Structure formats: structure tokens, C-alpha cells
Amino acid sequence: MNIANLFQSKKIVYSLEVFPPKKTSSVDTIYNTLYGLRGLPADFISVTYGAGGSDTQRSKTCEIASLIKSEYQIEPVSHLTCLNSTKEDIRQTLDSLKANGIQNILALRGDKGPAVTPKNDFTHANELAEFIKAYDPSFNVLGACYPECHCDSETIDQDIENLKLKIEAGASHLITQLFFNNNHFYEFMDKAIQKGITVPISAGIMPIINKSQIERTVSMCGASLPRAFSTMINKYADDPQALKDAGIAYAVNQIIDLISNDVRGIHLYTMNNVETASRITESIENIIKSQNRITKR
């Protein structure tokens, strides 16, 4: 199924994201995660590919996406990065995605870092989007976007101009970088619409439930921390159970505000944490259902 069609039939599209285990972990961990997530009302589940430039098992992305489809009958989205791939590598990956019935691909440049050696066949995500569409137009391509501007861009206007290239190359739907201040998202949406972007945009939400996540996430994703968020984290920093409750509540409040403001897509970065994803989903399930009872037009 082409997941862009979901936006024709539903008001709110709700999705989850998981990552393959690191090279040092057993692959069983992700099977347990997916088993734990079964039954949550996700319209699609995306699977990262070398997330954060880290040492996750890239070869597992296709296998995990395939399992999501066959075992759980949920539509998968496979992430694909291009910075350290040759065109031939990408062709091979596309062939195996196709052979496994995976139609939706999040086309990404990929994080730069010591674990990544650029191959110089691709430098930006729009080139990958174009390549995928030229190779097989039946793939549905998604792209990433940045409410607080990508760290490589000097201005948000320039970043949005580059984003338009991704859409011209065939991206039918965007997922945002995580953010903790919904106003950044609303300002970004206004600018994107002003500049003629009409594809649906899912808001990426990451629950922060432990202190070690914060530093890593902020440096990797460039999200700013609002005062209310930092106050909360500092207050409960030494009590893991309390911090977890507070982090979940913060994410739930963000999502309720987004849905109340007619945002069409919510994408939850689960970080493979079943308890957190379940508690958040249960807290917003009725709100999503209530909006989806209202017809879009």
C-alpha cells in the first residue's frame, strides 16, 4: 500500500518508528519490540537505517520491515540513506525491498560521522529520491524536514528551498525532525505552505524518558529545549520512574496540542521502548479516533 493514500481517507495518520538492534545486540530484541507493539493502532511503522550514523545492522532494515508487513499486517516504511552508498548498492537494496513487497521508502542523506565513509554517488536526499523514482516509479518516496532548520543550512528559507527539491524529485509526504516546542512546528508549517509545499507533513515526537537520551538527542537532532521541558527534566532527573511519567506526559501534551491544531500526521519515535509507546498511544487513542470519525472534507 502506498501510505500517501492514507491521508486521503483519514484525518489523522498515526505512525511509529523503530530501529534495528546495534551490532552488539541480539536481533531478537527487535522481534520482542515488534511483538510488544502489536495491537497499537499504527497506520504505518518506519524502520531506521544506520540511524545517527551509528552501528546498527543496516542489512536488517529490509528484514524487519518485511516482518512488520507479513507478521503484523502493518504497512512498513523502510528508511534508506545514500551518503555512504554507491548507485549499485542502492539498486540492490531497492531490488530486495521490492522483492519483499516494501513500497514506501524514507529517502535520506544520512548522518555524517566516523562510521560513515561518503561514496560520492549521492550528496543530498533529493538525488536519492530522484534515483528511486527513476529506478521504479511504483515506490512511494517520503522525505525528512526540519522545523528548527537543518544544522547544515544557514537559513530556514534556504532549507525550505532545498526541501522543495526533494518534493520535486517525488517525495509525497514528509516526516519532521523531533522537536519539543510546538510553536517551532507551527511556524515551519506556515512558511512551508507560503512557499507552496502542499504534501502532508507528519510531526515527529520523541518522548524523553531518561537523562542520557537528552544530550545525544539534542546534539544529533538539533532540537532546542523549552524552559518548561528543562525544568521538568531537572526536577525529576534523579528519579527514573518520575522522569518517565513526566516525559510521557510531555509527549502526550505535545501530541494533543498538535491534533487540536489540525496537524494531519503524528510520528512517534518509539526508541524501541514498548512501555512508553503503549502508554502514549493509549493516552491519545480516543482523541485520534474522535478526529477520524469526522470526515476530512
Ligand SMILES: NC(=O)C1=CN([C@@H]2O[C@H](COP(=O)(O)OP(=O)(O)OC[C@H]3O[C@@H](n4cnc5c(N)ncnc54)[C@H](O)[C@@H]3O)[C@@H](O)[C@H]2O)C=CC1
Ligand atoms: N538514519 C535514519 O533513519 C534517519 C536519519 N536522519 C538524518 O537527518 C539528516 C538529514 O537528512 P536529509 O534530510 O535526508 O538530508 P538532506 O540532503 O535533505 O539535507 C541535508 C542538508 O543539505 C541541504 N540540502 C538538501 N538538498 C540540497 C541540495 N540539492 N543542494 C544543496 N543543499 C541541499 C539541506 O537544506 C540540509 O541543510 C541526516 O543526517 C539523516 O541521516 C533523519 C531521520 C532518520
Ligand SMILES: Nc1nc(=O)c2c([nH]1)NC[C@@H]1CN(c3ccc(C(=O)N[C@@H](CCC(=O)O)C(=O)O)cc3)CN21
Ligand atoms: N540526525 C538524525 N539522525 C537520525 O538517525 C534520526 C534523526 N536525526 N531524527 C529522527 C530519528 C531519531 N533517531 C534516533 C535518535 C536517537 C537514537 C539513539 O540514541 N540511539 C542509541 C541507541 C539507543 C538504544 O539502544 O536504546 C545509539 O547509541 O545509537 C537512535 C535513533 C533516528 N532519527
